[in-house]
Amino acid sequence: MDSLKSLIAAEALQPVDPRVSAFAAELARPFGDTARAVIFYGSCLREAQLDGLMLDFYVIVSDYTAAYRQAGKGGWMARANALIPPNVFPAAHANLAAKYAVLSEADLARACSMQARDVSVWARFAQPVRLVWSADDAARDAALDALCDAVVTLLRHAAPLTDTASADPLAAWRTGFTRTYGAELRAERGDRPDKVVDFAPGYYARVGETIMREHPDIAAMPRAEAENRWEALRRRGKRLTVARLAKASFTFAGGIDYLAWKINRHAGTQITIKPWQRKWPLVAAVFLVPRLLRSGAVK
Template sequence: MSDLIDLVHAELSAPVDPRVATMAQAIAAQYPGSARAVLFYGSCLRESELDGLMLDFYLIVSDYSDAYSKRWMAAANRLIPPNVFPFQHGGLIAKYAVLSERDFELLNSGEASNVSVWARFAQPSRLVWSVDHVAADRVVAAVVEAPVTLFELTIPTMVPDASAPPVDIWRAGFAHTYQAELRAERNGRSVSIVDADLDRYERFAVATLAEIATRRGIGPNGEVANAFHADTARRRWGQMRRRGKALSIARLAKASLTYAGGIDYLAWKINRHAGTKIEIKPWQRRWPLVAALTLVPRLMKSGAIR
């Protein structure tokens, strides 16, 4: 196995709060016969006190048709992945996103048309439940592709500098990804993610570069060979920025149909990350789709989300 696979496997296998593992099992139990794995990710991964926080999970299923009894839910998940649902268990609250194994692999790879999955799984996560070792191995293989995708798209856009530390690729890459989605976080968030766990990102940077070198070879000056020409990489980022903003709005609209209390969650998350004081009115809860579609443009104009 490569150094990157070893690092990903070790990180995914790291222990979590027992309540997180119990919640993951409860999520999987809702999808008997189709649940394959559950991953824990996001800012709560760095917190020791989980009460009052919204935990983030990804549920990986074999197939959307197997996962849902309602065909329109399967169609919605297939058309605009993922579907997102609220969840409560053992006194904790969470949300979980549903992806098929095939989509999880695709959306972590360089073939993904948006950053939403690989940008998250290039960061730390935990595999907190799997149905068997085959499912676990597929998750590891998919997550390995996330940092590779980020590096292969980012390196060609950077000014060559042999003296620059490899960890700078993370900073540049996350800056790109934050521009490719509607984000409530303040400027500098992409840098602070790296600086908060610098040793991890340094180790993963070295291993990711070695993985790319194994796949792509070494350039004439000893550098890792680029997967993309600089102009091609910049065009790809431009396309993902345009698609990402539109996709974020489409997901918000879909969540008004699939996510109970989605408009309240949207307000909570923006308030937490952007320091705003949005209060949801009764009519907005009755008409969450209209509320989301009218709220987002106002927040973008004010700079609360970008």
């Protein structure tokens, strides 16, 4: 009988397009021996044709200060990453484009656990992902442990809110992903959580059955406590999304345009970036973020 870790490993260690593997190695390279793992995730994982798409990666490092020193970046980058993780950067390699987030091993473990302050990491890593690069066996095992924690964390939050009499064996997953989408600023259509589950129903069924066997208390949290946790996650998550967008305006090349695009996408506005805003992106963000707040996207 398969363990949860063996199921997660069988999924995460599947081969990917060689260009993705090469891209992952290139992302890890500047961080030298502080690079621990690279995780490929998101909607591009479900696409056969990657050209013209924006790939999504997480680069896991051992320590922010050492990692940014190794990469030749300013110390303020490490402080920003530690204060509001992760930092997000653009990248291009072999005619592919991506954005990658930098997270420490310690923050990865925390962000996939019940101690996470928001859903942003465990909501993504509770879905099928690919561990496309690792420094060594210990780094691979640490990443797999975090991926195991992510699926357990999602179901611990979702199972208490799911009707046990539901005819849908994947109901708890649907509940969980619906709630996570509501806990962030997301512009995707309302049926997106169902599509996430329906893309890999066999995977979610197998993982769910294994979690119930290994964690028989998965639905033990009282419903009222679960609702309170989701409300706290929703409040913190939306505000953290705004903070991360503001931070991306100066950590992400072209970040002020990225911020305007995000606001337009969420709020239906038509913001255009002026030359002075590109010159002083952090100052511009101070003016742009309140528009996102006033739009009602953050409640």
